[in-house]
Amino acid sequence: MNLAGISLAYLRARPFATALNLLLLALGIATITLLLLATGQLEERMGRDARGIDMVAGAKGSPMQLVLSAVFHLDAPTGNIPLDAAQALSRHPAVKKAIPLALGDSYHGFRIVGSSKDYPAHYGARLGAGRLWGEPMEAVLGAEVAAKSGLSVGATFAGAHGLGAGGDAHDEEPFKVVGVLAASGTVLDRLVLTSVESVWEVHEHGGRKPERREITALLVQYASPLAAATLPRQVNASAALQAASPAYESARLFRMIGVGVDVMRAFGLVLVLAAGLSVFIALLNALEERRYDLAVMRMLGASRAKLMGLMLLEGVALALLGGLAGVVLGHLCTEALGAALKAAQQTPLTGWVWNPQEPWLLALAAAVGVAASLLPAWRAYRADVALVLAEG
Amino acid sequence: MLSVKGLRQRYGAGEVLALERFEAAAGEHWLVLGVSGSGKTTLLNLIAGLLRPSAGAIEVSGQPLAGLQGAALDRWRGRAVGIVPQKLHLVSSLSVLQNLLLAPYLAGLAADKARAASLLEKLELAEHSGKKPNQLSHGQAQRVAIARAVMNRPKLLLADEPTANLDDANCFSALQLLQDQSRECGATLIVATHDQRAKARFEKRLELARISPS
Numbered sequence: 001m002n003l004a005g006i007s008l009a010y011l012r013a014r015p016f017a018t019a020l021n022l023l024l025l026a027l028g029i030a031t032i033t034l035l036l037l038a039t040g041q042l043e044e045r046m047g048r049d050a051r052g053i054d055m056v057a058g059a060k061g062s063p064m065q066l067v068l069s070a071v072f073h074l075d076a077p078t079g080n081i082p083l084d085a086a087q088a089l090s091r092h093p094a095v096k097k098a099i100p101l102a103l104g105d106s107y108h109g110f111r112i113v114g115s116s117k118d119y120p121a122h123y124g125a126r127l128g129a130g131r132l133w134g135e136p137m138e139a140v141l142g143a144e145v146a147a148k149s150g151l152s153v154g155a156t157f158a159g160a161h162g163l164g165a166g167g168d169a170h171d172e173e174p175f176k177v178v179g180v181l182a183a184s185g186t187v188l189d190r191l192v193l194t195s196v197e198s199v200w201e202v203h204e205h206g207g208r209k210p211e212r213r214e215i216t217a218l219l220v221q222y223a224s225p226l227a228a229a230t231l232p233r234q235v236n237a238s239a240a241l242q243a244a245s246p247a248y249e250s251a252r253l254f255r256m257i258g259v260g261v262d263v264m265r266a267f268g269l270v271l272v273l274a275a276g277l278s279v280f281i282a283l284l285n286a287l288e289e290r291r292y293d294l295a296v297m298r299m300l301g302a303s304r305a306k307l308m309g310l311m312l313l314e315g316v317a318l319a320l321l322g323g324l325a326g327v328v329l330g331h332l333c334t335e336a337l338g339a340a341l342k343a344a345q346q347t348p349l350t351g352w353v354w355n356p357q358e359p360w361l362l363a364l365a366a367a368v369g370v371a372a373s374l375l376p377a378w379r380a381y382r383a384d385v386a387l388v389l390a391e392g
Numbered sequence: 393m394l395s396v397k398g399l400r401q402r403y404g405a406g407e408v409l410a411l412e413r414f415e416a417a418a419g420e421h422w423l424v425l426g427v428s429g430s431g432k433t434t435l436l437n438l439i440a441g442l443l444r445p446s447a448g449a450i451e452v453s454g455q456p457l458a459g460l461q462g463a464a465l466d467r468w469r470g471r472a473v474g475i476v477p478q479k480l481h482l483v484s485s486l487s488v489l490q491n492l493l494l495a496p497y498l499a500g501l502a503a504d505k506a507r508a509a510s511l512l513e514k515l516e517l518a519e520h521s522g523k524k525p526n527q528l529s530h531g532q533a534q535r536v537a538i539a540r541a542v543m544n545r546p547k548l549l550l551a552d553e554p555t556a557n558l559d560d561a562n563c564f565s566a567l568q569l570l571q572d573q574s575r576e577c578g579a580t581l582i583v584a585t586h587d588q589r590a591k592a593r594f595e596k597r598l599e600l601a602r603i604s605p606s
Contacts, residue, residue, distance in 0.1 A: 001493040003504055006486070013485035274424050296481040299442065299500035300540075301464035301470015386442040392431055 003306070007314040010286065017282045024278055025322025026329050028271030033330020034106065034337070035264050036355045039060045043254070045348075046072065050246035052122060052227065057081070057089055057235050058217035063244035064253065070202035070217035071102055071246045073111050073187055076163060077103050078242075086238045089218060090232075094227035097122070099219040102199040105159035105170065110145045112175075112192045114199030114215075114267070121218075123186045129153050130179030136201050139175040139194040143183035151177050159192075159202060173202045190215045261267025272368055275322060280372035283315055287376045291319055294380050295388035304381045311377035312370065323362045393580050394548065398562050401434050409434045411448075414598060416532050418547070421571055423591065424584040424601035426533065432584035433478070435600070436550045439582070440473050441465050450479040453547055470499025474541030474579065476551040476570070480533050482525035488512070488523045496544035504543070504579055511539040515569070529563055545577040547606035555587045567593050 011018045050071050058066040060078030067326055068075035092096035099122060102114030111380060113119070119138070130153040133140055140149060151157060156174040175194065183189055196215060232243035260380025287294075294307050342348065393415040401409040416422050428430050437443040439450060441457050450457045452472060460468050471481030482491050491530040492508040512518045515535040525533055534554065541549060551570055567583070567590060575580035583590065591597065 001490055001497040005490075006494075009485045009490070130411070292479070292481045293483045293485075296477070296483065297498055298466060299440070299469070299475050299477070299481075300495050301466050301468075303466045305463065306498070384435040389442070389481065390480075392435070 001312050002326055003313050004317070006060025006310060007317050008073050010086075010290070011318060014286070017031045017285075021263045021275060021279050021318055022322045022325060024271060024275035025319060025365060026326040028166040028268050028273075029274055029323050029365060030329035031268035031271060031327025032265060032334060032357075032361060033322070033327050033358065034333050035261055035268065036357055036361075037334040037351065037353065038337070039254075039257075039261055039328065040355050040357075041353065044347060045185075046250050048185065049388055050250060052221055053219045053246050054222045055220040055232060055235075056217055056244045056246060057086070057220060058244070060238070060242045063242065064249045066217065066242065066244040067246050067249040068253075069103070070219065071187070073113075073121055073191065077216045080216050081218075081240050083213040083215055083302065085238065086218045088138055089220070089241070092231070093126065095220055096223040097143040097221040100196055101217045102196045103216040104112050104199060105161055105202060106163050107145070107157055107159050107175075107192050108149055110149075110192055111163055112139070112194060112199070114194050114196040118197070119219075120181065120193060123184055123188050124306060125184045125186070125188050126182045128180045128182035128256060131176070132179055133194050133198075134178070136197045137173065138183060139176055139192050139198070142181055142189040142191045142193070144189040146180045152198060153177055153179060156168070169365070170202050183362055230378070258314050272364065276319075276368035276372045279315055279318055279369065280375070283373050283376040284379075286312070286314075287379055291383060291388050294383055294386055295385045298383075298385040299389065307383075308377040308381040311380045312373050313374025315367040316366055319365045319372070320362065326365070327358055328359060393453055395449075395451040396439070397449050399435075399438065399450065400446050401431065401438065401443070402446045409438075409600070411435065416582065416596075418580055419578055420580040421473065421574065421594055422583070422595055423594035423597045424582060424583075424599055424600060425586065425588075425591070427586055427602055430600040430602045431476075432586070432600055433552055436475070436582065436584050438490070439548070440468050440475055440550055442594060469501055469527070470495070471501065471544055472547050473547075474544065474546035474549045476534075476541045476549075476554055478552040478554075478556060478592075480525075480537040482533060482536055482540075484525050487522050488525060490526070491525065491536060492543050494542050495540050499544050501544055507543065508539075510545065515539050530534050530557070531566075532572055534566060535569065538566075538573060542573045542577055542579070546579050549574045549579040549581045551581070551583045553587070554583060554587050555585060555590060562590065563589055564593065 025391040053071055056066055056070045058070055058077065060079030061083050065075050066078050069077040086100060089095065097118065099116055099118045103111060105112040120132070128143065136223065155177045155268035158169050158171045158174050161168045161170065181188055198215060222231065232245070236243045297307060334349060338349030338351060396411055396414040399409065399411040400407060424432050424435060434443065440447050441460065456592050462524065483494060489508060489512070492511065496503055512521050516539070517532060517535055517539065520528060520532060528536065530576065549570065554566050554570060558566060570581055570583060
């Protein structure tokens with residue numbers, strides 16, 4: 001028998017009110033948890049994919065589309081750029097590293113990316129099996145591609161034209177798998193890597209050799225921070241190229257998503273506040289029902305402070321239980337959402353990670369519990385025992 | 393053991409209790425008689441330290457109640473005084489056993505489960521130990537309230553109208569129980585009632601007169 005036991009006995013004595021309060025609070029906290037996890041993972045993932053890439057040079061069009069297509073591989077490319085223009089930019093003194101990308105085909109919805117070996121090296125990717133590509137038409141699979149397709153070293157496959165499933169198959173130009181990358185948690189996991197020449201070969205079959213070779217985009221790392229001031233302007237001045245900054249475009253994207261996130265977060269907070277109000281009213285009602293109990297407890301030797309503690313404990317216990325349930329529910333919902341989105345091959349989302357801000361959610365729940373039980377606790381503190389006992 | 397001197401209690405403009413002198417020795421069983429409105433409950437509340445007197449002094453075992461404040465007074469009451477209120481006021485969310493254990497816990501004493509079990513046994517409540525108060529008959533609930541009052545072996549056992557709404561047989565068995573239990577812990581027993589049937593069982597009586605509103 002202690003205060004916690006007494007509080008729990010009271011909570012159990014009112015199962016419906018308790019369940020309603022727990023549910024309200026849990027839903028609010030779960031909404032905020034889901035937002036934290038989803039935006040946190042998205043930002044982390046995008047940050048990892050864009051790390052070390054200062055600028056993307058590609059065909060003219062929307063700069064955000066260029067970044068989404070070339071860095072995150074989430075959108076269609078803006079078009080192609082002449083190889084000689086790209087090579088000229090690569091040799092520019094302000095450029096430290098330039099990684100060419102040739103897009104256009106896919107395999108079962110996974111993009112086939114023609115690039116240099118700098119591309120996997122940029123992300124610090126390691127081989128899980130086999131070796132990197134050498135000859136044209138040799139391909140290296142990302143970890144997720146290998147797992148989903150079941151292909152392994154030595155297998156052959158044909159790419160499909162276009163970046164979605166269901167394009168024309170290039171059956172006459174099969175790729176040969178020579179390596180599989182270990183999972184890196186980056187965009188590489190969902191890509192099929194090969195040489196730029198392989199991509200050209202697939203598209204130039206039948207002898208229609210173009211006059212000028214093309215690639216899709218160039219990922220650029222600056223030699224010095226000063227380049228940021230001049231290089232994009234020079235690139236944009238050329239007729240064929242445009243420059244886009246992954247950092248700037250991701251920030252812009254988050255600002256656009258941010259409105260929706262803010263609305264959802266406000267919705268979650270409103271739920272939490274409603275829960276707080278509901279706990280407050282439940283405790284006030286309980287106080288009314290329990291004035292005799294509280295008086296009897298004083299009669300049995302409990303101090304005013306102890307009764308105040310009892311009411312506070314009850315509010316905080318309820319809030320913390322609701323908060324914990326909400327965090328657990330939030331993780332489960334995030335995992336369920338991740339599983340649902342996995343089918344659409346979006347950015348992976350999992351509920352099985354911990355966000356460093358989650359303890360604050362529990363603190364928020366506890367604060368709501370304290371706020372809701374302050375007035376009831378004060379009234380318990382002030383109650384006149386003899387008067388209550390006498391009125392019977 | 394209990395000493396009351398020059399006690400006055402006013403409520404608003406009117407006086408509800410005036411008691412010049414009252415002494416009870418350790419282990420004595422007293423009946424406080426009076427019609428309703430004569431201040432019996434007020435006297436019990438004053439002795440238990442639940443009310444502060446307008447004037448006068450109360451001492452229990454040499455301890456002047458005026459010298460105890462706040463939490464110290466609550467703590468003293470929890471340990472030294474057992475109270476059976478008229479409306480028993482068992483805590484409805486707790487089981488019979490938990491209601492008994494509440495007494496030592498709130499008084500800051502160790503939970504004496506053996507004492508609780510033996511009291512339940514003696515008061516024929518053992519089989520109801522896990523029940524909630526609203527599942528008990530009035531007689532059973534009263535026995536639980538008495539058991540709760542003597543859990544901490546108080547020096548002073550106070551009962552307010554314990555025989556109200558009881559037939560003759562139950563009236564006497566309730567009084568018998570109070571006397572047995574106070575004897576068992578060596579407590580001074582004070583029963584406040586307007587029930588004339590109780591006179592037969594008490595040699596020491598204090599008659600409180602109704603004070604007409606001045």
